[in-house]
Amino acid sequence: MIFAVICNDKPNHLDLRMATRPPHVEWLNGLNANGTLKIGGPFLDANGKPCGSMLLIAAETLEDAKAIAAEDPYAKAGLFETVDIRPYNWVFNNPEA
Numbered sequence: 430m431i432f433a434v435i436c437n438d439k440p441n442h443l444d445l446r447m448a449t450r451p452p453h454v455e456w457l458n459g460l461n462a463n464g465t466l467k468i469g470g471p472f473l474d475a476n477g478k479p480c481g482s483m484l485l486i487a488a489e490t491l492e493d494a495k496a497i498a499a500e501d502p503y504a505k506a507g508l509f510e511t512v513d514i515r516p517y518n519w520v521f522n523n524p525e526a
Contacts, residue, residue: 431467432494433517434484436503439510446479452502460486465497467519481509485517 438446460466465487471479482503488494494514498504504512519526 430488430490431517431519432486432488432491433513433515434482434486434494434498435513435515436482436509437472437511438480438482438508442508443478443480445506445508446503449502449506449508456500456502457484460497485519491516
């Protein structure tokens, strides 16, 4: 099953995001290599600066998706104000469909 992981950064935490970016990208590369990561990238604010994240990940259950998301170095660093994880039906432009 596919899950959308929608994360909003805490206000004024761009420095923490940038400092934590290298391990975050390494973690994403691992998810990508094992087929878990389907889509990923940041949300941008009005100035074009990252202010959150959106991932589509493959997981067996919601609990598994939550466990995967909890391993994100951004989450471990306390970057996110909110994290919402929902089942997602990737209908259009899904390369696996």
